[in-house]
Amino acid sequence: HGQGDTNLEAIYLADWAYTSLQAHQYDQCITQGRRALELYNSLEQPLSTPFIFATIANAHLELSDVASSTRAVNEALRILDQCGGEGPDYPARDYWMCVTVLTMLGRETDAQHARRRAQEILLERADRISDPTMRHSYLFNVAVHAAISGVANAPIRA
Numbered sequence: 001h002g003q004g005d006t007n008l009e010a011i012y013l014a015d016w017a018y019t020s021l022q023a024h025q026y027d028q029c030i031t032q033g034r035r036a037l038e039l040y041n042s043l044e045q046p047l048s049t050p051f052i053f054a055t056i057a058n059a060h061l062e063l064s065d066v067a068s069s070t071r072a073v074n075e076a077l078r079i080l081d082q083c084g085g086e087g088p089d090y091p092a093r094d095y096w097m098c099v100t101v102l103t104m105l106g107r108e109t110d111a112q113h114a115r116r117r118a119q120e121i122l123l124e125r126a127d128r129i130s131d132p133t134m135r136h137s138y139l140f141n142v143a144v145h146a147a148i149s150g151v152a153n154a155p156i157r158a
Helices: 003-022 026-042 050-062 066-083 091-104 108-127 132-140 143-150
Strands: none
Touching: 003 026, 003 050, 026 050, 050 066, 050 091, 066 091, 066 108, 091 108, 091 143, 108 132, 108 143, 132 143
């Protein structure tokens, strides 16, 4: 395997883990996610991992494994907070995935922090889109963006 192959394999495994989560195949999700984490670790790409940690955290929660879910969500938040949302492909989505886990774990202060960061990052990126129609589409036609926008305390600038 060349480094490009390893990176592609990690991307595929991360996406497969997320698909497994959506299909309620939680053990498979965790297995694929752990393998993706190993590959990203070997490539020294920690900024590619918050999505995987958040995915695994959700799967562990579905399996009632609170300790493992807590460890995974804490790692996702640590990386996201440390990089300030710069580096991961979709940091708003990654924070948003943590909100569900944190809420279910009863960690409302942390959930509010993750929710606020998801909103801030989404708005920062939306503000870079000058065309009003495209900006509105970005905020409301992408499912996860619409969910994040829908809970904003302040009105979303569309």
